[in-house]
Amino acid sequence: MRWDIFCRVIDNFGDIGVCWRLAKQLQAEHGCQIRLWVDDLQSFQCICPEVQPQLARQVLTQGIEVWHWTDEVNALLHQAGCAQVVIEAFACDLPKLYVQQMAAAATKPVWLNLEYLSAEDWVLDCHALPSPHPQLPLQKHFFFPGFVKGTGGLLREHNLVETMTAWLQQGGKARLLNELGIEQPQRYQRLIFLFAYSHLELMPLLTAWGQASIPQLCLVPEGALANELRTLFPQLVRCRSLALGNLSLQLLPFINQQQFDQLLWCADVNFVRGEDSLVRALWAGKPFVWQLYRQAEDAHLEKLTAFWQHFVQGMPADLQQALWQFWLHWNQQEDVVSPWQQLLALLPEWQMHCLGWRNELCKQGDLAKNLVRFVEKKFILTPNFS
Ligand SMILES: Cc1cn([C@H]2C[C@H](O)[C@@H](COP(=O)(O)OP(=O)(O)O[C@H]3O[C@@H](C)[C@H](O)[C@@H](O)[C@H]3O)O2)c(=O)[nH]c1=O
Incomplete structure (x- = not known):
């Protein structure tokens, strides 16, 4: 079956990150023929270097077609025709001509709006709801990812945990750090991966890390925070690493x-x-701190609270307290040095909780499989779906 996934890059890399992962998994594990329509191929290239931004159409190694969704997309749409399954990622608003093509199709495509992830309760009520088109013989369904049964689930490749475990056992860490140009990685006793939006109170945290009794390595990927660090430490414009006491701070290129x-x-x-x-950190099963994409009227804090309520089940009370202080202050751009010290003392418990939570979450069906099941049901129940 041919699937079209439409993706508009609003900001950052989350939109294309999710769509690219979904495309790969649907194609590799479910044999779907994928055409991925993306409006910003430059951003896509940052996370998938094989993409050539100047091409209107291209086929990537995985066999996935990538079509450039520009303002002049109509000519391409005439060539393409519509697919049997259409995913409109994050309400990205399909091209008008494409919607007309869907309405004119003898067998109407299954049309899904893939929504943003949230742990809020209302997601359960809205997942899989239909929405008839006001004028055309089409209906779209809302598909909500989520952390609990009754939602669309989370993106997770088949055998992900087994792949990760084997990779770590076979010396993957040393190989990767070597590929990334980290010198003598074995001398660091703690590795912190810092992927975050810019933060007003970063400096006190870095200073505290530098005063730790053990050598630590902090890797910062390219993006807003790396730029902020370049402003704080102009030497990072010329070179990628800096020593701050016992902390080695290193900027990474896009990977x-x-x-x-x-x-x-x-x-x-x-x-x-x-x-x-966030989802990838959950699967890693390692202690993590989540910074949410800021929303108007602090709506992101409600999302944080909703996730927290699921995440802390079974967590020891002292860890709950320390972790919440850290997560909240981190999301409010406040000083987190003291919550960090408290958390550090509970690192083994924190680690154990994340691992246990990951293992529980793995028992649920994954998003790609849930999507495929949903689509199959629609075609079986209503072959001339309209
Ligand atoms: C920095 C970097 C990121 N990535 C990928 C990993 C992820 O797929 C992706 C980052 O996506 P996120 O973690 O979601 O964070 P983000 O901040 O980039 O994306 C955000 O964009 C907003 C518009 C959305 O509303 C948010 O919900 C969120 O998704 O980029 C790489 O592959 N290599 C890199 O070097």
């Missing part, structure tokens, strides 16, 4: 999504942000 995941697997503590890296 592909696979290496990004692998870094999460090898770090001792992961700082993640947005949507996609």
